[in-house]
Amino acid sequence: MNNHPPRILGIPNRYLILLLIILQIVTWRMIAPVLPHIQVAPEKYPGYDWTNTMSAMLLADMVLLLIAISVKRAVSSGSMVPQGFSGVIEAIIEVIYNLTESTAGKFTKKIFPFFATITLLVLVVNWTELIPGVDSIGFLEESDHGHPVQQVMPGVYTITNDQTGGHEEEVAAVEEAHDEADDAHAHGFALIPYVRVLSTDLNFTVALALISVIMTQVIGVQSLGFKYFEKFINVTALINFFKKPMGIIDFFVGILEIVSEFSKIISFSFRLFGNIFAGSVLLFVIGTLLPVLAQSIFLMLELFVGVIQALVFGMLTMVFMTQAASGHSDHEEENAH
Numbered sequence: 001m002n003n004h005p006p007r008i009l010g011i012p013n014r015y016l017i018l019l020l021i022i023l024q025i026v027t028w029r030m031i032a033p034v035l036p037h038i039q040v041a042p043e044k045y046p047g048y049d050w051t052n053t054m055s056a057m058l059l060a061d062m063v064l065l066l067i068a069i070s071v072k073r074a075v076s077s078g079s080m081v082p083q084g085f086s087g088v089i090e091a092i093i094e095v096i097y098n099l100t101e102s103t104a105g106k107f108t109k110k111i112f113p114f115f116a117t118i119t120l121l122v123l124v125v126n127w128t129e130l131i132p133g134v135d136s137i138g139f140l141e142e143s144d145h146g147h148p149v150q151q152v153m154p155g156v157y158t159i160t161n162d163q164t165g166g167h168e169e170e171v172a173a174v175e176e177a178h179d180e181a182d183d184a185h186a187h188g189f190a191l192i193p194y195v196r197v198l199s200t201d202l203n204f205t206v207a208l209a210l211i212s213v214i215m216t217q218v219i220g221v222q223s224l225g226f227k228y229f230e231k232f233i234n235v236t237a238l239i240n241f242f243k244k245p246m247g248i249i250d251f252f253v254g255i256l257e258i259v260s261e262f263s264k265i266i267s268f269s270f271r272l273f274g275n276i277f278a279g280s281v282l283l284f285v286i287g288t289l290l291p292v293l294a295q296s297i298f299l300m301l302e303l304f305v306g307v308i309q310a311l312v313f314g315m316l317t318m319v320f321m322t323q324a325a326s327g328h329s330d331h332e333e334e335n336a337h
Contacts, residue, residue: 024292038281042201043192046141052193053201056134060125060198067120092120099315104322107223111321114215118208119314122199126276126306129197130299135280136287138193199276199309202269209268212317213261220324228327232258264320268313275309 042051067089074086096119100112128134198204220228234254279302286294 021292038284040202040277042196042203043141045192046139051201052138052196053198053204055195056125056128056198056201057204059128059195060121063124063128064120067124096314100318103318104325107219107322107325110219110222110325111318114212114321115314115318118212118317119310122208122272122313123306123310125198125204126309127303128195129199129276129280129283129302129306134195135193135197135283138191141192197276197280199272200280202273205269205273206265208272208313209265212268212313212320213264216317216320216324217261219321220327223325224327228324230254231327232261268316272309272313275305279305 042053044051071086071089074083093116096116097108097112100115101108104111217228220231232254234250279298283295283298283302286298
């Protein structure tokens with residue numbers, strides 16, 4: 001029986017981790033971390049109209065395609081019991097289907113594809129934040145509003161320390177050098193990542209929210225026909241106003257329903273965007289202030305937040321679609337009884 005501890009390159013894992021921690025502390029003391037450049041809008045690559053969030057979108061699409069191909073191969077193999085990665089994916093899909101069936105009932109087959117697709121897409125997009133290099137590896141772009149930098153070694157720059165003595169004179173000297181000559185060291189620089197988490201781009205969250213809300217209306221019309229629009233414009237309440245004056249309340253409730261549909265777009269968009277963007281900023285700040293070990297704790301937190309946000313977005317979409325598909329039919333049946 002082999003009782004040797006797990007090894008990598010012949011080195012026990014615990015010693016390898018300790019060595020990496022020591023190297024991280026040494027490099028942190030030698031080269032100060034560059035202060036993060038935080039920007040809400042996605043950054044464009046120099047000379048191109050392509051943004052770093054578009055690269056993240058391609059990355060997420062490739063991951064989803066690879067997942068689909070791996071599961072298809074596992075199913076095609078004829079194995080009755082999925083194992084490994086395909087088994088995990090099947091378990092996730094089964095949980096999503098059971099949730100849809102318990103809520104949507106007879107509308108499950110119509111709503112399940114939207115619930116599953118949105119949940120898996122948002123989950124993969126959110127978890128790209130955990131990939132090393134995403135949001136942290138990129139190129140330095142000269143910026144008039146950036147921070148003064150100094151070159152540590154060829155190709156490596158660090159921010160001047162604003163807590164040391166003589167900082168004012170140092171900044172003044174840098175600004176004077178910048179005015180007298182076009183010295184690259186006197187400019188501010190912004191680190192533009194090659195890949196930025198797609199959920200931190202408001203364009204993506206708004207587009208996904210529009211798809212969710214619009215398809216909710218489509219499913220409502222498919223299930224109830226044009227009667228679905230009585231939810232928003234209750235003409236019957238106006239016609240029977242003199243017979244049932246209190247029916248005017250139903251008419252104004254319909255107007256509130258219209259406002260509610262638009263508010264769903266805002267709620268969907270900013271909930272996902274705000275949580276993931278805040279998580280990215282938190283990782284930037286912690287990585288700058290205490291880059292040794294501390295980020296690992298918050299990476300676990302972001303792992304959990306990514307799952308929760310994916311489930312929230314998908315489940316709310318499923319619930320709203322179920323409500324649109326059922327419409328007032330249940331209410332009318334109750335009145336008939």
